[in-house]
Amino acid sequence: MVESAEQLQPTRVAQVMRAIQARIDRRQYTPGSRIPSVRAMAESMGVSKSTVVEAYGRLAAEGVVQPRLGSGFYVAAPLAPLDLAELSPDTDPTVDPLWMMRQALRPGGDDIRPGCGWLPESWMPHETMRKALRSAARDGTGPALFEYAPTQGADTLRTLITRRLWDQGVEATPEQVMLTDSCSQAIDLVCRFLLEPGATVVIDDPCYFNFMALLRAHRANVLSVPVTPTGPDLAAFAAILETHKPRIYITNSGLQNPTGATMSAAVAHRLLKITAPHDLVIVEDDIFGDFEEQPAPRLAAFDGLDRVIRVGSFSKTLSASVRSGYIAGRPDWIRGLADLRMVTGMATSTLNAELLSAMLVDGTYRRHLERVRDRLARLRQTVKLKLARLGIVPWIEPAGGMFLWCKLPEGCDAAEVTRRALAENVVLAPGNAFSASGAAKDFMRFNVTHMDGERVYQVLARAMENGRPAKSRR
Amino acid sequence: MVESAEQLQPTRVAQVMRAIQARIDRRQYTPGSRIPSVRAMAESMGVSKSTVVEAYGRLAAEGVVQPRLGSGFYVAAPLAPLDLAELSPDTDPTVDPLWMMRQALRPGGDDIRPGCGWLPESWMPHETMRKALRSAARDGTGPALFEYAPTQGADTLRTLITRRLWDQGVEATPEQVMLTDSCSQAIDLVCRFLLEPGATVVIDDPCYFNFMALLRAHRANVLSVPVTPTGPDLAAFAAILETHKPRIYITNSGLQNPTGATMSAAVAHRLLKITAPHDLVIVEDDIFGDFEEQPAPRLAAFDGLDRVIRVGSFSKTLSASVRSGYIAGRPDWIRGLADLRMVTGMATSTLNAELLSAMLVDGTYRRHLERVRDRLARLRQTVKLKLARLGIVPWIEPAGGMFLWCKLPEGCDAAEVTRRALAENVVLAPGNAFSASGAAKDFMRFNVTHMDGERVYQVLARAMENGRPAKSRR
Incomplete structure (x- = not known):
């Protein structure tokens, strides 16, 4: 009993347990693999061997690891399936990305959804869509209507997207x-292609909440850089490059979600310059790009699709029901990604591609976008004024798009406001759902196209009044 | 220099290197994790420590592992993206699943494709499809045409699928x-949900080639059981259950691809019985089920969707362009799978679901299937007779479907025949593309619906004559 002579420190035991569990969660240690020896772990964490023995013993009791006689401890084979919710670092469900997405996609006819990320269907090009469907019914070829698409997808839409990229x-x-x-x-697909479990990924803070949920599914080690009005904070980025080895950075250059920030040409240039010596791939998600009034500099254009992979879709501008997206990148990577796409989902839909092509070609898309942009610009002003009356102020004046990233009045907790508004069937998007660091608790993303009428402002006012801590209430 | 006194055996060094590399490939050892100590590895492989030292040294020189002073060897971080082709155990590209899929999906108007896995578009219900498109153009609601679907997909199609399952x-x-x-x-999705890298998966031998390619992407440890005319070889299955801990078994109960075998009720019962004490999930892929003349017993029906997950689609019977599939399983698993689906792809297409619903409801689907089944039954007989003249004989008489799994004449190598036929623009499906054990080199899967006219038989005859080893030629 020599070892127990030393006083065990419960917090240190818990520390060791958490460290092991975190590495298992991130798949640094996979089932069946050996965890470090007691001595190695004690040294690396700067604790006593008896602390590690105690921690390993408790992990074994919990079924997390299994001791094998004479050869150390091994990660137990898991019986439970992947639980994205369990991988969440958040305890508050209101700011959990999964919860946000489920709420936004939940059918509910009477709900008002300033928290959602899309235009109302009444804004979408109904006549163009119906025309495309009639045309498919009349002229659609057998292959287009019934056959598998080529591995990289239907040629017509690929050519149109290539032209738009030019x-x-x-x-x-x-x-x-x-x-x-x-x-x-x-x-x-890009994550499956480029990431190993435990690989480091950089995202913006704040960013689209699904990036965080998606990266959980990849067991990535997620780091974030603050967003400035002209793009990511480059000093913070440089620090991450020095101390970690990030594999991917995911961002929106134009109309960053949720802030609406636009990357300046100087920031784009410097970002590419500081990342050049590192083995980092930049994924430029351009899904909101077509809403820009003045197109922002594109990392993919600066870089020539060498270390930048461009992704996009027409879900926000044409239809979220006709599913389609694209990846543009280095030819060898595209071949590998197309193989992965084929193996994990066979083929994309030629019919969907033909419908979108029909909606893209005849100039109606350009006119549709012009109308939408004008309407959005007017609405952003109207909603800004109405929110101002409640003391809610946009962080910046975005150069386009449907979002206003706003600061709530002093003392308002966005998650609490969200919970109260939800009880009145108003679905909001609280700041910390977008923030990897949890630094946006008094921010809220508003979709100006889902804020018609006075009711949403009334509900907001009530929810904010009740959402303040008691001391700051009247 | 005590250790080097022992004679190093180069083959044993290579053995140790291969063992480590294989575990890295399967992600049992992930980047940054420690590989076993020299002593542990020497013991577990029954080789000397100096053999392991030499092997680890070479792996370090190759950049596969990195030594860290005083604490052993660690798996190096990979810089290369996922390469499915590189994960292939096959050296012959003609029997590589990826190659097969790329060939089958490659556009090529004049090619004849007895190797493909679908019906010609001329067999598909053109008028029903055009009617569905016209109806969507006329009556499609805004939400159906433009909005994201609920997380589990459009209710109409889900209800129809539920009814068909009953x-x-x-x-x-x-x-x-x-x-x-x-x-x-x-x-x-089921693999992402249930599998860890390195987990053991059981498949049929032969089976649909994409199961093998897909499982490579999941870094699974793949074991196979021989297919008998009434289902999997249960003795072989029992042996795997005893010695490994398989997590998933993927199979087709009805019209097994490629053999056309149908699982008997007795085999279904016994399979569920021997697997019951184990932590094994059975994935029943019913994609060809609707082609059966007499429905085979369904594992999902016997088991009540407890340990069986059912998957299916209408790609083979209605359209491969209107993409759609489904998963049926335990409610808690479906919730987890729907989350995973949402995070990795947002939503399915309501428009596609509505088109399929329109094609499924009005009795035309039943009549379409009856016509297709009759036509397939006649064609299987015709093609069987024509192949018999070339000495090509079906392994069994399948109870439905488009495939004949056939043995080539003595001395014919299916991969060689495939290469020669491809030079004449005939795309075949050689046996070993379907066989995890490589036991089907003189087998070929023929799709009877792509064998019109005499040319395909002439090309086959030439390719087989030239494909025999020189000694067996006339």
Whole structure:
């Protein structure tokens, strides 16, 4: 009993247990693999061997690891399936990305959804869609209606997307473009292609909440850089490059979600410059790009699709029901990604691609976008004024898009406001759902296209009044 | 220099290197994790410590592992993206599943494709499809045409699928059914949900080649059981259960691809019985089920969707362009799978679901299937007779479907025949593309619906004559 002579420190035991559990969660230690020896772990964490023995013993009692006689401790084979919710670092469900997504997609006819990320269907090009469907019914070929698409997707839409990329200065060949079912799927494929479990990924803070949920599914080690009005904070980025080895950075150059920030040409240039010596791939998600009034500089154009992978979709501008997205990148990567796409989902839909192509070609898309942009610009002003009366102020004046990223009045907790509004069937998007660091608790993302009428402002006012800590109430 | 006194055996060094590399490939050892100590590895492989030292040294020189002073060897962080082709155990590209899929999906108007896995588009219900498109153009609601679907997919199609499951004796509630974009995606999601890298998966030998390619993407440890005319070889299955701990078994109960074998009720019962004490999930892929003349017993019906997950799609019977598939299983698993589906691809297509619903409801689907089944039954006989003249004989008489799994004449190598036929633009499906054990080199899967005219038989005859080893030629 020599070892127990030393006083065990319960917090240190818990520390060791958490360290092991975290590495198992991130798949640094996989089932059946050996965890470090007691001595090695004690040294690396600067604790006594008896602390590690105690921690390993408790982990074994919990079934997390298994001792094997004479050869140490091994990670137990898990019986439970992947639980995304369990991988969540958050305890508050209101700011959990999964919860946010489920809420936003939950059917509910009477709900008002300033927290959602899309335009109302009444804004969408109904007549163009119906015309495309009639045309498919009349002229659709047998292959288009019934056959599997080629591995990189239907040629017509790929060619149209390639042409649109050239318009943005991204000189891609059609071989560098492949179709996916959605922008989310595009990012998921890139992650499957480039990430190992435990790999480090950089995201913006705040950023689209699904990046965080998706990266959980990949067991990535997620780090974030603060967003400034002209792009990511480069000093913070440089520090991460020095101390970690991030594999991917995911961002929106134009109309960053949720802030609406636009990357300046100088920041784009410097970002590419500081990342050049590192083995980092930048995933530029352009899903909101077509809403920009003045197109922002594109990383994909600066870089020439070398270390930048571009992803996008028409879910926000044409239809979220006709599923489609794309990836543009290095030809060898696109071949690998197309193989992965084929193996994990066979083919994309030629019919969907043909419907979108029909909606994209005849100039109606350009006119549709112009109308939407004008309407959005007017609405952003109207909603800004109405929110101002409640003391809610936009962080910046975005150069386009449907979002206003706003600061709530002093003392308001966005998650609490969200819970109270939900009880009145108003679905909001609290700041910390977008923040990896949890630094946005008094922020809220508002979708100006879902804020018609006075009711949403009345509900907001009530929820904010009740959402303040008691001391700051009247 | 005590250790080097022992004679180093180069083959043993290579053995140790291969063992480590294989575990890294399967992600049993992930980047940054420690590989076993020299002593532990020497003991477990029954070799000397100096052999392991030499092997580890070479792996370090190759950049596969990195030594860290005083604490052993660690798996190096990989810089290369996922390469499915590199994960292939095959050296012959003609029997590589990826190559097969790329060939089958490659556009090529004049090619004849007895190797493909679908019906010609001329067999598909053109008028029903055009009617569905016209109806969507006319009556499609805004939400159906433009909005994201609920997380488990459009209710109409889910309800129809639930009803069809009941008809097969699978008593699922709508909460137990979720939509996917395809059957492949359904299986991929189940693998992501249930598998850890390195987990053991059982497949049939032979089986659909994409199961092997897909499982490579999951870094699974794949074991196979021989297929008999009435289902998997249960003795072989029992042996695997005893010695390994398989997590998933993927199979087709009805019209097994490629053999056309149908699982008997007795085999289904015994399979569920021997697997019951183990932590094994059976994935029943029913994609060809609707082609059966007499429905085979369904594992999902016997088991009541407890340990069996059912997946399926309408890609083979209605359209491969209107992408859709489904998963039916335990309610808690379906919730987890729907979360995973949402995070990795947002939503399925309501428009696609509505088109399929329109094609499924009005009795035309039943009549379409009856016509297709009759036509297939006649064609299987015709093609069988024509192949018999070339000495090609079906392994069994399948109870339905488009495939004949055939033995080539003595001395014919299916891969060689495939290469020669491809030079004449005939795409074949050689046996070993379907065989995890490589035991089907003189087998070939023929799709009877792509064998019109005499040319395919002439090309086959030439390719077989030239494909025999020189000694057996006339």
